[in-house]
Amino acid sequence: MTRRARLCLAGLFSSLLVTLLSVLLPGATAVAAGETTGTTGGTIGASTGGSNPIILIGTGGLTWSDVSPKDTPALWSFLRDGSTAALSVRSVFPNTCPVDGWLSLSAGNRAAAPGKAQDGSRANTDPCPPIPEVSSGVVPGWNTYVKAARDLKFDSTLGTLGEQLASNRQCVQAVGPGAGVGAAYLSGAVPRYAAFDPQQLTGLLSRCRVTLVDVGSLRDPRDLPTGEVPTQPGTRQAQAIAIDRRIGAVLAAAPSGSDLVVASLSDAGASERLRLVAAKGPRFGSGTLYSPSTRQDGLVQSPDLTVTALNAAGVPIPSTLGGFPLRRGTAGANSEAAAQDRLMHLLDFDQASHEVHPLVPPFFNAVVLAQIAIYLLAAIVWRRDFGSIEQRLRLLSITRRVAVVAAAIPASTFLANLIPWWRFPIPMLAAVLSVGLFVAVISAIALLGPWARRLTGPMVVVALATMVVLGGDVMLGSHLQISSLMGLQPVVGGRFYGMGNVTFALFATAALLLCIAVSNHYVRQGNPRAGAAAALAIGLVAVVVDGYPGWGADGGGPPALLPGLVYLVLAILGIKMTWRRGALVAAGTVALFLLVGFLDSLRGPENQSHLGRFFRSIFTGGAGDIIVRKLQQNLDVLFGNYPLALLVPIALVFVIVILARPTSWGSRSLQRSYEACPTLRPGLIALLITLTIGFAINDSGVAIPANGAIIAIPLIIAVSVRALEDEARESATTRASRRG
Structure with a gap:
C-alpha cells in the first residue's frame, strides 16, 4: 500500500472518529462522572421508585375508541x-x-403461548x-410456556417479574387468572393468589x-378467529361496560396513596391494533405517559409495564x-375539555396505525409495478x-x-403524515x-428550476429532499415515520424511533447519490480533492x-454505509481498492461500530439505544440469541412465502457483473452517462457495496436493496436519459448543419 493510500485511509477514519466522538462523548463522560438521567430498565441497579404501592389492572381488547364519559366512567376518570x-x-405472533x-x-x-x-x-x-x-398455587402448563419462550429466542425469561420481586423481599399479590400468570415465579408458583371478587x-x-x-x-x-368460542357474553360495547365496572371496583378498593395503572394487554380478536394504557396516583398527574423505549409522547409498549412495576417496588431491574x-x-389540565383533546390525540395514534397497516402491501405492489x-x-x-x-x-x-416523479415518492410518503x-x-x-x-x-x-437543465440537477434536488426529510425527522423525534407508508409501524412494535x-x-x-452529483461538479472542474472532500463531508453527516x-x-447502518463511502472517496482520488485496503476498511468499520456501542453503553439508561444494550449483551449474555434471531428473520423472508425476495440477491449479483465489466451488455447504455458524469460508475459501485452489506447483516435485510432501488434506479435512469437527450440534440444539430 502506498504512503498516500495509507494516509488517506487514516484520514478518513480519523475524521469519522472525531465526528462520532464529538457527538457521543459528552453524554458518555457525563455518565462516567456519575451523572445520570434517570433510572430505567436495561441496567442492573437499584430503582428510585417511591414507597407508593402500585396496582396494575390488566385487561385486553380495549382501545381508546371504547372509552366515553357515559359508558366507561372509570376509564374516563383515568383519561381526565x-x-x-x-x-x-x-408479543410474538401478529x-x-x-x-x-x-x-x-x-x-x-x-412471550406467547405455543400454537x-x-x-x-x-x-x-x-x-x-x-x-x-x-x-394449588401453581400455573398449570407452566413448563410448556417456558419451553416456548426459550425456543422463540427473544431472550425472554418467564417469571422474571415475580422472581425479581421475591428475591428482593417484595411480595406480589395476584387477583384473577391472568394476574396469576403475570405474577408467577420462575418455577410457576404463585404464593399469593385469589379469584376476582x-x-x-x-x-x-x-x-x-x-x-x-x-x-x-x-x-x-365480529373479529374472533375461526373456531373460537366467545368466553365473554354480549356485544363489544356491553363487554367494555362490564370491564369498566370491575375497574371501578378496583378503584374504590385501592388503598390511599396507591398508583394505579390500567393496561389493555392483548388484541380483541384476529385484528391487531394499538390498545390503551393509563395511570393515575401520586406520580401520575393528568397528561400523557412517556417511555424512553419509544421516545414518543403518548405511545408506549408492553415491556414498559413490567419495568414500571419493578421500579415502583424499588428493586433492581434486570x-x-x-x-x-x-x-x-x-402535563395537561384535568378538565373534561382537556380529556377530550387527549382522547383525540390517542385516537389519532390508533387510527393512523390501523388505517396505514393494510395500505402498505398494495402500496409496495404499486411501487414495484411502477x-x-x-x-x-x-x-x-x-x-x-x-x-x-x-x-x-x-x-x-x-x-x-x-423517473424523477417516481424517485420523489419515498420522501413524500413521510411528508404525507x-x-x-x-x-x-x-x-x-x-x-x-x-x-x-408532496x-x-x-x-x-x-424539474422546473434552472438546475433542471444540468445533468445531475434533478437528482440533487430529490436526493437532498430525501436526506433532509428523513434525517431531519429522526433528529426531531421520528414523528413523520410513525404510521407512514414506508416508515415505522407501531402496531408491529419493532421500532418506534x-x-x-x-x-x-x-x-x-x-446520501450516496448526492455525493455522486456534488463530487462530479468538482471532478469535471479538474479538482478531485475538492470532490472527495465534498463527498466525505456529505457521507460523514449521513x-x-x-x-x-x-x-x-441504527446498528446495522454505519457498517454498511462506511465501506461504500470510503470506496467512493478513494475512487475519486484515483486510489485503487485492493484486498488489503478492503480488509483495513472492514476492520476499521467494525472497530468504529464497537466503539459507538461502547460509548452508547456508558450513557444514561434513558438515553441508551439498542446499540448500547447490544454491546452490553456481548458480555452479559444474549448477543448470540439476538444475532441468531436476526439471521433467522432474514432467511425466513428470503426463503419463505415471498418468491420475489429471491430476486434481490440474484439482481445484486447481476449488477455486480455489469459494473465490474464496463463493456458488457447492459452497461453500454450507461457508458454515455459515465463519460458525462465521471463519478457515476464509482458511485454506483459504492451504493452496491452499501446495499449488499446492509442486505447481509440486517434482519429482514432483503428490504434494504429493494427499497434503495426505489429511489436509486429512477434517478440513474433520469441521468442516463438526460445524457441521451443531449446526444440526440447534438446529433440533430449536426445533421441540420450538414444539410445547410
Missing part, C-alpha cells in the same frame, strides 16, 4: 385525571391473545389458548407493594428487560433507432420526468392524495445522523 397513552401490545399479554408481562419481553402448529406458531385464524386458572378486594389490594388484577378481556364477536418505567410526559413500467420505458428509449429525432426527444423527456389523512371518510384515497401533493411539490422543484431498514435504505441511497443513538440509532 391521569396520564394516558396508546399501547403497542405486539395477533396477541390474552394469555400472551400476561406472559409478556411476566417476562418483561415478548397447535408443529413449530408452535399460530395464525390469526387460530383460536386463542385459554388463560389457565391457578391451581369485588367484595374481597379491599383486603387483597393492601397486602403487597405490587398487585396485579385481571378484570377480564374484551373479545369482539438488564435483559427491554422496557423503561412509565412516567408522566406532557418501477417495472419505468424500466420498460427506459429500455425502449435506450434504442438508438427508435422513431425520428423529434419523437425520440419527446419520449426521452417524458421518461426522464416520470403532516396531513391527518386517516381522519377522512376514505383514508386510502386521502393517503394517496396526500402523497401525491410528490408534485418535490418534482416541480426538481430512529432508522429502520427501509428508512436507512432510502437515506443512505440518497453516518452520524444514522448512527448517533439519539437520532438514527
